[in-house]
Amino acid sequence: RYVGKTNNNVCVRKKITKEHERTEKGQSLRSSKNNESFTDSKSTHVTENQTNHVAYKDFHRQLRIKERVSIELAEEFARESLQILPENVHWKIYVHLAEFRKRMRDIDGARDFYRVACKLEPYAYQCWLEYSKLEENMGNLGAAREILRESLKILPYDESLVAKAIKHEEKLGNLGAARKILSRLKHASVEKVWRAVLEGALLEARSGNYAIARRVFKYLISHVPWYGPLYLKASNLERNSGRIEEALHVAEKGLREVKRYFPLYIETFRLCERLDLDAQAHTANCTLFLPRTMSMIDKAVNSIHKELNWKIHLESAQACERSLFYVDSSKYNTEEWAPLRNSMAMHCRLGFTNSFLACPQNLAWKVLVAGTRMELCHGNEETARILLARAYKLVPAKSLHLVIIESAKLELFTGNVKTCRAILGKARQENDHEWRIWHASITIESLMGNDRRALEIACQAIDLLPKVGRLWSILLRLLKTAQSEVDFQFRVLQRALLNVPRSGEVCCEAACLFLDPLSPLFDLDRAAKYLRIAQEFTPQYGDSFLEGVRIELLLHILPKLAASAVSRVEQQVYNMCNEGVSSEEIDHFIVNFARSVLEGFVKLPLQANNLSFEQIKQNCVNADPNYGLLWFRCCQHAVDNASVIFDRAVQLILSDISDVLPVYVAAEVRRRGLVAAVCFMEQKSVAANASHKAEIGVHSKVKERMFGAPIVFDSKDNFFVEGRSFITGLSSFGTSRLYSKMSIADKRIAVYGIDSLLP
Numbered sequence: 001r002y003v004g005k006t007n008n009n010v011c012v013r014k015k016i017t018k019e020h021e022r023t024e025k026g027q028s029l030r031s032s033k034n035n036e037s038f039t040d041s042k043s044t045h046v047t048e049n050q051t052n053h054v055a056y057k058d059f060h061r062q063l064r065i066k067e068r069v070s071i072e073l074a075e076e077f078a079r080e081s082l083q084i085l086p087e088n089v090h091w092k093i094y095v096h097l098a099e100f101r102k103r104m105r106d107i108d109g110a111r112d113f114y115r116v117a118c119k120l121e122p123y124a125y126q127c128w129l130e131y132s133k134l135e136e137n138m139g140n141l142g143a144a145r146e147i148l149r150e151s152l153k154i155l156p157y158d159e160s161l162v163a164k165a166i167k168h169e170e171k172l173g174n175l176g177a178a179r180k181i182l183s184r185l186k187h188a189s190v191e192k193v194w195r196a197v198l199e200g201a202l203l204e205a206r207s208g209n210y211a212i213a214r215r216v217f218k219y220l221i222s223h224v225p226w227y228g229p230l231y232l233k234a235s236n237l238e239r240n241s242g243r244i245e246e247a248l249h250v251a252e253k254g255l256r257e258v259k260r261y262f263p264l265y266i267e268t269f270r271l272c273e274r275l276d277l278d279a280q281a282h283t284a285n286c287t288l289f290l291p292r293t294m295s296m297i298d299k300a301v302n303s304i305h306k307e308l309n310w311k312i313h314l315e316s317a318q319a320c321e322r323s324l325f326y327v328d329s330s331k332y333n334t335e336e337w338a339p340l341r342n343s344m345a346m347h348c349r350l351g352f353t354n355s356f357l358a359c360p361q362n363l364a365w366k367v368l369v370a371g372t373r374m375e376l377c378h379g380n381e382e383t384a385r386i387l388l389a390r391a392y393k394l395v396p397a398k399s400l401h402l403v404i405i406e407s408a409k410l411e412l413f414t415g416n417v418k419t420c421r422a423i424l425g426k427a428r429q430e431n432d433h434e435w436r437i438w439h440a441s442i443t444i445e446s447l448m449g450n451d452r453r454a455l456e457i458a459c460q461a462i463d464l465l466p467k468v469g470r471l472w473s474i475l476l477r478l479l480k481t482a483q484s485e486v487d488f489q490f491r492v493l494q495r496a497l498l499n500v501p502r503s504g505e506v507c508c509e510a511a512c513l514f515l516d517p518l519s520p521l522f523d524l525d526r527a528a529k530y531l532r533i534a535q536e537f538t539p540q541y542g543d544s545f546l547e548g549v550r551i552e553l554l555l556h557i558l559p560k561l562a563a564s565a566v567s568r569v570e571q572q573v574y575n576m577c578n579e580g581v582s583s584e585e586i587d588h589f590i591v592n593f594a595r596s597v598l599e600g601f602v603k604l605p606l607q608a609n610n611l612s613f614e615q616i617k618q619n620c621v622n623a624d625p626n627y628g629l630l631w632f633r634c635c636q637h638a639v640d641n642a643s644v645i646f647d648r649a650v651q652l653i654l655s656d657i658s659d660v661l662p663v664y665v666a667a668e669v670r671r672r673g674l675v676a677a678v679c680f681m682e683q684k685s686v687a688a689n690a691s692h693k694a695e696i697g698v699h700s701k702v703k704e705r706m707f708g709a710p711i712v713f714d715s716k717d718n719f720f721v722e723g724r725s726f727i728t729g730l731s732s733f734g735t736s737r738l739y740s741k742m743s744i745a746d747k748r749i750a751v752y753g754i755d756s757l758l759p
Contacts (some may be wrong), residue, residue, distance in 0.1 A: 007170045015354070056089045063096065075100045091121035095130060102134060110134055118151075125151070129592050132164065141172060150720045156184060159195040166199050178203055190223045198230065203234075206622045208614070210241050219252075228254060228261030235267055240621045240643055244278075246270075247271055255303075262308050265300045269315055273322075276637050289344065293319050310359035312329050314367060317351025320344055321374050322638050325745060348374060365395040369406050377748050380415055401427065401434040412444055412738070413751050420444060428457075435461070435468045442474055447738045447750060451482050469503025472496035476509040477629075480727050487707055504538020507531070511547055515554075515728045517660075517667035518713050520706050524555055524668075539623030542631030542642075542735060543728070546649045548616045550729040553657060561661070562668045565597045569673040577680040587709040590673035594666045594712050601662040613650055620646050630728045632753060649729075656730045666712045674709055678702045 041584035059081050067074040078096050085093065099112035112130035121127065128151035135144040148165040154162055162181060169178035182200040185193040224230060231254025238247035240676035248271040254264050272292040297316045301309060324344055352371040356364055368391035376384040388407060391502040395403045404427045424441045431437055438461035445454035458475040465471060476496065479489045493513060496506045509529045513519060514527035528551050534544035569590060577584050621642045625631055634649040657664070678701050725731060736750050 013301045018680070035289075038754055042496045044357065052089060055085055056092065059085060059093075071100050071103055088121075090118040091124055091127060094120065095127060098130065098134075098175060106497070107134070107138060112486070122154050122343075124379040125155055125160050128155075129160060129164060132168070141168070144168060145172070157188060157193055157196070159193075159199075163199045166203055170203060173201070174533070175207060190220075192706070194220055194224050194227075197505045198233070202233065205237050206618070207241075208618045210237060213237055225257045228256075228258040228264055230607060231258070231261075232264050232267055235264075235271070239271065239641055242643060244271055248275065259303050260305060262304055262311070265296075265312070266302065266315065268295055268296050269300075269319065270639050271317055277637065277639070290319055290323055294615050306358075310355045310357075310363075310367070313351050313355035313358060314370065317348050317355060318370065320348035320351060321370075324348065325377070325748070338452065345378060361394065362396055365391040365399070365403060369403065372406065372410065373748075373752060376410060376413055377744055379744075381609065384410060384502065401431050401437050404431075405436060405440045408440065408444065409751050412447070413747065417448065432464055435465050435471055436717050438465065439470055441472065442471075442478070446481075447736060448479065449737055451478060454478055455482060466499045469496075469500040469505050472500055472503065473505035473509050476506070476513070480513070480516070481725070486521060489513060490521065499522075501527065502537045504534040504536075504544055505543045507534035507537070508541060508547060511544075511551075512726075515547065515729075516552060517663045518726055520709065520711050521703075522667040522671055523706075524558070527551055528555070535619065535623070538626050541628050542625030542645070543628035545616060545620040545623070545625065545646065546628070546634065546653070547729050549613055549646075549650055549653050550657065552613060552616060553611065553653065558664060558668050559660075561674070562597075562665050565593075565665070566672045569593050569669060570676040573673055573676045574680055577677065583677070583681075583705075586677050587674065590670055590677065591712060593673065593709045594670040595671050598666040599663050601665060613646075618647050630730065633728075633730065633733055656732055660731050663713075670709070670712055674705050675702055678705050683747070 018704075063074055063077060063081075066077050073623075075097060078093050078100070081721075082090060082093055094113045094117040098110040098117065101107075101109035101113060111131075111134065114134065117124070117127040117753050118131060128147060132144040132147040132151075135141075135147060145165075145168060148161065148168060151158075151663070152165060163184075165181050166178045169175070169181065179200070179625065182196065182203075184441075185196055190197065196487060197216065197219060201213050201220065204210075204213035204216065213239065214234075217230070217237065220230055223236065231250055235247045235251040235254070238244075238250055248268065251264055251268045251271060254261065255268065258264065272295075273290060276290040276292050294316070297312060300312050304312065324341060349371075352367060352374070356367045356371075359367055368387045370389070372384045372387045375381075375387065387405070388410060392403050392407070404423060408420045408423040411417075411423065424444065426436065427434075427437045428441060438457065442454045442461070443459050445451075445457060455475070455478050458471065458478055461468075461471045462475060471497075476489065476493060479492060493506075493510050496503075497510070500506055511527040511530040511534065514521055514523045514530070516522060527547075529547050531544055531551060534541065535548070538544070572593070573586060573590065576589065624642050630649070631645065634652060635645050636648070640648075725733075727733075738747070738750050744748065
């Protein structure tokens, strides 16, 4: 971080602060000094002599010891230390006290302590940041904004506060205010505020203003050419906009300026591999040998520090492995191309060998595991077992469960199902605190088609580890696969949200439950709310963005397609309510009407020309997801970026929904009819008591009515839903299964997942 001259400036500032306490001229002196330079604003800590520094370190060490005993004991110790420690470190103690109050759920107490800390040391940016985060987490976005604005009056050029203020305004959707914050920096020297300007470039990139962001990056590169991450972010901008050649040009320019910045080499490898794969139509050998990628890897070996050479060799081996994997099902998988494939396999083995010889001993097991997968997928089972046994000996104790999971998958891949189950069963007994072992056990049982056993293991895992969102999400998916009762699924979902309310995977599964047209709970609005929560809390989970495509599409076309039928059913329901017809008869009429709509539905071409997914796509590209069941289904190659995967998913979802559109129309007619029935019956009470509680009561009755009413499809024998699961956004894509006649490539994806090939 850019610091500059700090000691003298801080001393001057401290002197000014003391003068302010004694004279009326202090305020003007402090103000003039604060605007004097960026370096002054960044010097946020008060000057401490050596004695005070040692005293605070001793206090902090004792505080952590007491904190392990109980928070109350630590808080009492901190309060007592206020009488002992010097005044210039009191603000730090108050920050600790605020943290303790926050952990004890005393939000008002935490606010009081943060206010005191900000008052004692207004130049400490940590106080303002933590105070604003507290209000933001409590949902008080307006209060958080005021705190950040107040802090910027005192520290106008502090990079942490500027970045936080920009992101906060962006979260509120107020890009104009964010740009206004940045405009204050135009009179400062770029050498002093370039980090804040970089945050502005990222803001424009996240907003989709690639042209403006590109100009700002170009400006920064010309003034700060020595900062490696700047080139990396500029290259990512070009890659996300689909300009692979330009992205590579920026990355190579960065390597000429910062020759030892390793992450930039990794980005360059990805770009070269993408270009080599795109060139396969012109040169046959290009698919296998990846000339640009291998050339760049050779340059990297001679440029970076020797301690990182093992990673370069590992990248080389994995690039060769990916090339071999994707060529297995291509036109080159013939006898005449066998020598070329064998030559590439030797390149791959050479890369793994060099990586193993150069890497630290505590990381050697990772190279061996990667080599195990490669040899196993090429039919060398004995070699794979030898490598895995070596990895088992070298792996540290904290990572032992990962090698155990690899052993189980090796046995599953080779058809030794009993051995696979025995390995995982023993691992669950000895390492019951490792959620990955439970997750692997559930996934493998589901792969073998034993959903009942998978459910049993999932329930055991939830009892032991109720705070792991991935376990809850796979349990909910299994319940859908097993076609469990919807009310039971809903109760499990409520329990999951109670235990892991911030889990994006669980919220996405909740959205899928309300998106299922075969479910009595079909409700697009509730599904959209859950997806927004999922995208906010777990942006790296790609399925939440792809399910958002399904919701946007359905919200766009369903009202138009179902408008006529909904109008008729609402009128009929209104007449039946006035005639005093029973609720059961009304429900049966609504369901029968929805069935008649389904049977008489005339399939039309899907009209989505006026619908744009640009905002969802931009959010997806900004988040850069890296996992998800549907996400991996739409990922064809390991180097596909978020933009490519999203575009492919949109085409697949459009095609899928066009085939089952009548099912969604019938589900929407049923839901709208039941909602109308409840609203008409409650119309008088709602009019008499138009309050929030009355509205909640109506929603509760709608949910009960939808649970109790018959569903449109009593069985899956209907022509429209036969063979479809609706577990994910692609109704034709259900749970993966392992079959005996699968190809090696398909079996690898089923057992290890396409993420095993990810860089």
